[in-house]
Amino acid sequence: xxxxxxxxxxxxxxxxxxxxxxxxxxxxxxxxxxxxxxxxxxxxxxxxxxxxxxxxxxxxxxxxxxxxxxxxxxxxxxxxxxxxxxxxxxxxxxxxxxxxxxxxxxxxxxxxxxxxxxxxxxxxxxxxxxxxxxxxxxxxxxxxxxxxxxxxxxxxxxxxxxxxxxxxxxxxxxxxxxxxxxxxx
Numbered sequence: 779x780x781x782x783x784x785x786x787x788x789x790x791x792x793x794x795x796x797x798x799x800x801x802x803x804x805x806x807x808x809x810x811x812x813x814x815x816x817x818x819x820x821x822x823x824x825x826x827x828x829x830x831x832x833x834x835x836x837x838x839x840x841x842x843x844x845x846x847x848x849x850x851x852x853x854x855x856x857x858x859x860x861x862x863x864x865x866x867x868x869x870x871x872x873x874x875x876x877x878x879x880x881x882x883x884x885x886x887x888x889x890x891x892x893x894x895x896x897x898x899x900x901x902x903x904x905x906x907x908x909x910x911x912x913x914x915x916x917x918x919x920x921x922x923x924x925x926x927x928x929x930x931x932x933x934x935x936x937x938x939x940x941x942x943x944x945x946x947x948x949x950x951x952x953x954x955x956x957x958x959x960x961x962x963x
Contacts, residue, residue: 852878
């Protein structure tokens, strides 16, 4: 269905000049006013994308346009599809997914691990590799790091070992890990 002149030109201008999200929000507000709708539906969980380091408001809006509204959505996203559908850099996409995976396991405690160099699941997998290393120096360092992680998370070492083993076995982590290795070469 098309608009009559001059509304057609105005509609075309509005679609081109304003971001889609802005137009949708405007339409929602107009509908609320017109139909006297006042209550917002409650969300099942608080938004979490802002907890992932490096996320700007523009990035969060762009991810939302793609239907990715939580860390859970990001953690399970197809990185290649994100690359094709957003203007984000490849390493940014991989890093965001990596952080989202770890955030889904430990929540806001992720902030406690950042100062010791652990920002995502890949770093935890690296600790796991160290724990099974045949090099005694690497193994000792990994054991010390495990103790530090447990301390920062307020968990016992057995729980952290289980977390690491879970991350090592996670296919999405393995996929992101392999893509990250290729991206930095």
